[in-house]
């Protein structure tokens with residue numbers, strides 16, 4: 001008998017066109033081929049799907065894949081089909097003919113992978129059909145959906161363990177997720193497995209993502225300048241409200257950006273059309289609420305910008321994780337302001353979750369604020385939150401631009417004295433008006449212009465004071481009471497500083513709208529990341545051909561070839577099918593289908 005892992009490795013090359021496993025994949029594939037139950041916790045974009053796809057193709061029988069989103073299934077099935085694998089999905093949005101095709105492949109035992117939504121799977125006729133088929137494994141994608149602690153609980157997931165038993169007795173089970181925290185992981189093990197599975201946890205680091213946070217100034221200007229640095233690239237701009245989504249899409253469009261809006265309030269046909277265009281065309285910028293993205297499996301998203309503060313640190317990491325799934329450099333920028341923070345706090349306090357749940361939500365939000373105001377490498381701070389120790393990264397704004405700190409004891413004392421002298425009853429803007437000596441209507445009404453604190457902070461702008469408040473709140477000198485109109489009060493720690501018993505260092509205010517490399521530098525960064533000096537004109541011609549083929553087949557461009565494949569083609573300029581076969585991402589099926597067309601373009605570009 002041949003070594004199953006060796007044949008899996010051969011398929012990695014001949015089906016997917018990949019030259020090697022990514023870190024972690026090989027051990028997982030081996031455990032799956034050995035018949036073990038497996039839980040895989042790996043960050044988005046690290047290549048989880050391959051861990052069940054490869055064993056599914058390598059051995060006889062059918063692998064059932066449970067996925068919560070139809071769009072996600074559709075993409076996966078499309079990509080597998082393009083690679084010559086017999087795969088299908090059963091879901092309510094399929095044409096009846098498609099469902100019939102899949103069922104017939106299922107009956108003839110030709111199907112290797114079947115994607116099903118959990119609610120479909122729980123139908124008795126479906127269970128019966130599958131029990132009569134040659135199902136060898138159930139792979140449960142987005143397994144955190146089983147957990148009520150997770151951010152995306154789906155009750156149907158709770159029945160999956162039971163259904164697996166109905167379909168195949170002790171059916172081999174694999175669960176996959178990108179959500180790392182302890183309570184969620186515990187829930188997955190309890191609810192989906194009869195006995196504890198082999199668990200693989202990969203580092204959460206995504207070194208190709210550049211991390212940056214900037215205080216909000218004029219957010220649409222800041223977003224525009226960030227998007228401009230990425231002209232021609234696909235990207236996502238997340239906003240916290242539907243109205244802002246539409247306004248930003250308009251602003252960007254007026255500035256010549258190929259921007260589209262996406263939020264749950266749009267007509268479904270518009271939403272679907274916009275999502276399809278984002279997936280299929282090059283260089284579309286989606287301005288969206290967080291309703292957008294869960295089902296997005298586009299590997300070449302080059303940037304994610306948060307125009308408003310994300311919901312918490314997990315959500316932040318998930319959302320920026322939609323960039324750079326292909327492993328090439330991708331850029332992220334998060335804008336944050338005091339208003340965002342207050343809003344998030346209020347949403348938590350006024351929500352109707354249990355106290356336990358609220359406590360977890362508060363911690364997750366605080367972790368995000370600490371990241372925004374981090375006094376050291378952001379990646380270090382982020383990974384520390386996920387329980388990983390790491391060195392400074394060199395690829396975040398703080399590593400790249402450094403941070404200047406100063407002794408801010410006096411500033412902190414001024415800010416806290418404004419709080420104390422007004423009886424710990426007021427919100428931020430009022431306190432800042434007092435500090436900067438601004439005689440607003442309210443300041444006069446309360447006689448706060450008579451306080452000794454009035455005007456003691458005139459030497460600084462309001463924006464600087466906002467940053468000081470944010471930072472002393474992030475380090476715990478002051479706290480805010482959300483139940484009482486957001487009034488601020490001074491904590492025990494704060495009193496120590498106020499009384500001069502301890503000192504405090506803060507970061508100098510960050511320059512707004514961090515300037516970064518030009519578009520040319522960025523393209524060069526993508527090329528040099530894979531060690532190439534691709535011919536730009538040839539690359540453009542290859543992209544043109546890719547768009548044409550993708551349009552003709554009505555599939556996203558990356559289903560034809562990934563960016564990386566094109567860059568490698570433009571660098572190595574293969575002259576024969578055999579040479580082309582050595583390029584990343586080109587397996588047998590794609591070589592046969594596209595080889596001649598792309599070889600022609602390469603030949604025509606002889607320099």
Ligand code: ADP
Pocket residue numbers: 018019020021022025042043044045046047048049050297299325326
């Ligand atoms: P995840 O499910 O972990 O978010 P995916 O399975 O969608 O990630 O994989 C992300 C990208 O990485 C896909 O474009 C996939 O084709 C690619 N990929 C996966 N494994 C490899 C590999 N061994 N070599 C090169 N690319 C890979």
Ligand code: ZN
Pocket residue numbers: 377378379380392393394395396397398399400
């Ligand atoms: Zn760093």
